[in-house]
Amino acid sequence: MGDAAGALREAAQRLAGISDSPRLDAELLMAYALQIERSELLLKLPGVDVPAGFSGLVDRRQRSEPIAHIIGQKQFWGLDFQVTPDVLIPRPDSELLIEEAVRKFAAAPPRRIVDLGTGSGALLLAALHEFPDARGVGMDASAAALQIAHNNADALGLADRSSFLLLDWTLPDWTGALGSGFDLILANPPYVATGAQLSADVADFEPHQALFAGEQGLDDYRIILPALEKLLSPDGTALLEIGFDQANPVSEIAVKNSYHIELKQDLSGNDRMLILHR
Numbered sequence: 001m002g003d004a005a006g007a008l009r010e011a012a013q014r015l016a017g018i019s020d021s022p023r024l025d026a027e028l029l030m031a032y033a034l035q036i037e038r039s040e041l042l043l044k045l046p047g048v049d050v051p052a053g054f055s056g057l058v059d060r061r062q063r064s065e066p067i068a069h070i071i072g073q074k075q076f077w078g079l080d081f082q083v084t085p086d087v088l089i090p091r092p093d094s095e096l097l098i099e100e101a102v103r104k105f106a107a108a109p110p111r112r113i114v115d116l117g118t119g120s121g122a123l124l125l126a127a128l129h130e131f132p133d134a135r136g137v138g139m140d141a142s143a144a145a146l147q148i149a150h151n152n153a154d155a156l157g158l159a160d161r162s163s164f165l166l167l168d169w170t171l172p173d174w175t176g177a178l179g180s181g182f183d184l185i186l187a188n189p190p191y192v193a194t195g196a197q198l199s200a201d202v203a204d205f206e207p208h209q210a211l212f213a214g215e216q217g218l219d220d221y222r223i224i225l226p227a228l229e230k231l232l233s234p235d236g237t238a239l240l241e242i243g244f245d246q247a248n249p250v251s252e253i254a255v256k257n258s259y260h261i262e263l264k265q266d267l268s269g270n271d272r273m274l275i276l277h278r
Ligand code: GLN
Pocket: 091, 188, 189, 190, 191, 192, 202, 210, 211, 212
């Protein structure tokens, strides 16, 4: 059996072909195999044997399986979230919504929050973590996703301030079960065009139900935007994630529905969020 430091270097080389972050991937898998934190690797690695399962984990990653699926978790907003193939893996880009919520509600925190298409619960639970007096509800059309969101609420100590509802926004009157008067609405709905070419780690492993939204990727926006009227409190704000090329069409739908809007870009400079209020 070889030493773990050598195996780590070798794994990073093997993963360079399929990943943009081969060294990070290899470190996350090694830390998982050793059951330690990634931050402990530098200190603990010297002199350690390669853990038994490590090469199998690297094989899985080499077949494009996302790290989050292999290790069963992903960090979002500094919090650990359980992740399975039933939920979209939380993306760093989506942290923009939480950043904006923190900025917008600095003076008067939201009391009621709703997350439309909550998936793992990442957006809702990160917001509840930031606003300790708020209560929130996460809705999703997938019962399997809601189970994960529930687990995450429990693990993060947020279960007493969150609830989860199985709801399908393609059915009539879906907002009825949620009620109204939400100060903050969060949503990262499916917005990928059906014909879009996604990388294998997304297309082959993540739930299509959470990704694809018709020919232009706008089907879910066409449903959600008109319905916000019923959910928003009089001076409430909705923060919606959009695709990098969707600022114009989504803004158009919003303006048609008489909302005031603002756009913000992610760290790569792409349009990523629509801020909306009455
Ligand atoms: N940002 C995701 C991707 O490009 C898509 C997320 C979504 O459809 N809401 O893979």
